[in-house]
Amino acid sequence: MLVSPVLVVFTFVCSCTFQATSGQDCRSRQDLQGSLKQIQNLLSAHEAAYLQSLRNLKKKINLLQSSAAKPTTKAINSTCPKLDAPINGRKLGRSQCVSHEVHFLCDPGYELVGPETRICQEGLTWSGQQAKCRDINECASSPCQNSGTCVDEVDQFSCVCAKGWTGETCQNPVPTFFTSTTNTSSPSTASSSSSSAAAAATSTAATPGAFVRPSRCSTVQGTTHCTCEPGYTISGRDSSVCTDVDECELFHNGQAAKLCLHACVNTAGGYRCTCPAGYNTTRDGRSCKDIDECAARQNNCTKDQMCINTYGSFQCVSVTCPKIPNAAYVKTSPMRCERNPCPVDNKACSQTPTSFSYHYMSMVSNLSAPRVMFRVSALRPMGDTLRFSLLGGKLARRHFTVQRSDRLTGQLMLVSPIQGPATVEAEVEMSELERRVQLGRYITKITMFVSQYEF
Numbered sequence: 108m109l110v111s112p113v114l115v116v117f118t119f120v121c122s123c124t125f126q127a128t129s130g131q132d133c134r135s136r137q138d139l140q141g142s143l144k145q146i147q148n149l150l151s152a153h154e155a156a157y158l159q160s161l162r163n164l165k166k167k168i169n170l171l172q173s174s175a176a177k178p179t180t181k182a183i184n185s186t187c188p189k190l191d192a193p194i195n196g197r198k199l200g201r202s203q204c205v206s207h208e209v210h211f212l213c214d215p216g217y218e219l220v221g222p223e224t225r226i227c228q229e230g231l232t233w234s235g236q237q238a239k240c241r242d243i244n245e246c247a248s249s250p251c252q253n254s255g256t257c258v259d260e261v262d263q264f265s266c267v268c269a270k271g272w273t274g275e276t277c278q279n280p281v282p283t284f285f286t287s288t289t290n291t292s293s294p295s296t297a298s299s300s301s302s303s304a305a306a307a308a309t310s311t312a313a314t315p316g317a318f319v320r321p322s323r324c325s326t327v328q329g330t331t332h333c334t335c336e337p338g339y340t341i342s343g344r345d346s347s348v349c350t351d352v353d354e355c356e357l358f359h360n361g362q363a364a365k366l367c368l369h370a371c372v373n374t375a376g377g378y379r380c381t382c383p384a385g386y387n388t389t390r391d392g393r394s395c396k397d398i399d400e401c402a403a404r405q406n407n408c409t410k411d412q413m414c415i416n417t418y419g420s421f422q423c424v425s426v427t428c429p430k431i432p433n434a435a436y437v438k439t440s441p442m443r444c445e446r447n448p449c450p451v452d453n454k455a456c457s458q459t460p461t462s463f464s465y466h467y468m469s470m471v472s473n474l475s476a477p478r479v480m481f482r483v484s485a486l487r488p489m490g491d492t493l494r495f496s497l498l499g500g501k502l503a504r505r506h507f508t509v510q511r512s513d514r515l516t517g518q519l520m521l522v523s524p525i526q527g528p529a530t531v532e533a534e535v536e537m538s539e540l541e542r543r544v545q546l547g548r549y550i551t552k553i554t555m556f557v558s559q560y561e562f
């Protein structure tokens with residue numbers, strides 16, 4: 108396209124030169140001028156055509172350039188599809204552009220199943236599969252003892268105990284003399300310990316450095332997001348600093364959301380519950396479980412004594428038979444004294460109690476009332492009438508009463524809660540009569556060790 112006009116011009120000039128040098132036939136000067144003008148016009152026309160074809164070429168190159176640039180622009184604007192946060196979890200990062208990442212976290216009590224991080228790939232799809240938050244099965248470790256059934260809940264578990272067992276993990280046998288199934292160590296009845304929990308909340312550990320951590324920040328589309336490790340939060344305007352969450356302070360007011368049965372100690376990034384002496388912290392770390400010093404042989408009772416486990420402690424007891432005028436008592440078993448037979452016609456002797464039985468019980472402070480604490484039955488009644496009555500001091504009469512539950516049985520009822528620590532003794536007397544004549548008096552002495560705490 109560019110070569111042909113130049114070739115034409117060259118041929119024309121060559122023929123003219125031949126004609127000019129060939130002598131007389133050469134045309135006049137005017138003819139020559141006319142020819143030159145024609146050549147000029149021809150050159151101008153070719154120049155115009157040349158420029159036009161250059162312009163066309165430029166246009167075509169531009170078109171090619173713009174069509175080549177289009178797919179690139181499209182790629183820049185494209186994003187991966189929007190991802191949702193998992194149920195019971197969170198998504199960190201909002202960018203859906205190629206090579207950007209999003210992260211997934213689960214709420215407390217849930218564990219992440221699937222990738223923690225997904226990347227927007229070149230093909231505009233996310234790497235990996237959608238992650239899910241699964242409820243952590245707290246029952247997996249079979250925490251309920253003695254055939255108790257574990258019920259998995261969010262961030263905790265509860266035990267449905269088999270008959271005859273009680274306690275948070277069904278670790279305690281229900282005393283046989285309790286007819287009520289109410290748990291005597293029930294943490295849910297605790298209320299006075301909130302003040303001690305609050306007091307402990309203020310005594311934080313003495314390492315202030317660990318209570319402050321730098322935050323992790325990322326800038327996505329010009330917006331900076333900062334996150335903290337679990338147990339820390341951004342407080343104040345400085346988002347580069349995370350401070351420890353004081354869980355004890357945060358929850359100590361709410362009974363329903365109370366963290367610890369007894370005392371709460373704030374720690375860097377968490378908290379822990381503490382128990383008074385004589386208790387172990389339970390598996391879930393929040394409640395307190397009495398240490399059975401009698402079973403664990405952590406007691407100093409002598410051979411002659413009996414070890415009685417109490418909530419928070421233990422007691423060593425031994426029975427000494429009472430000394431009553433006109434009667435002589437002998438121990439017939441470690442917990443029972445019986446009167447020697449009275450001489451014939453010794454009325455003073457025959458009116459003294461026939462026997463004394465001793466029983467020891469442990470109970471938590473402020474145990475709710477009314478409830479049956481103990482039952483006394485006549486095994487082989489000789490007479491026609493049985494009478495049951497409450498003996499003992501003022502304290503016993505304030506908290507207890509004796510009722511008949513059937514013809515042969517009397518029961519000791521707790522009628523008002525006892526604030527511990529306390530030791531309360533109550534005596535139930537059973538009299539056997541035949542035609543209003545007393546045949547025998549049987550005394551049952553019940554000693555109750557009431558703990559300082561409601562657990």
Ligand SMILES: [Ca+2]
Pocket residue numbers: 338351352353354373374375376377378
């Ligand atoms: Ca903390």
Ligand SMILES: [Ca+2]
Pocket residue numbers: 385397398399400416417418419420421
């Ligand atoms: Ca104990």
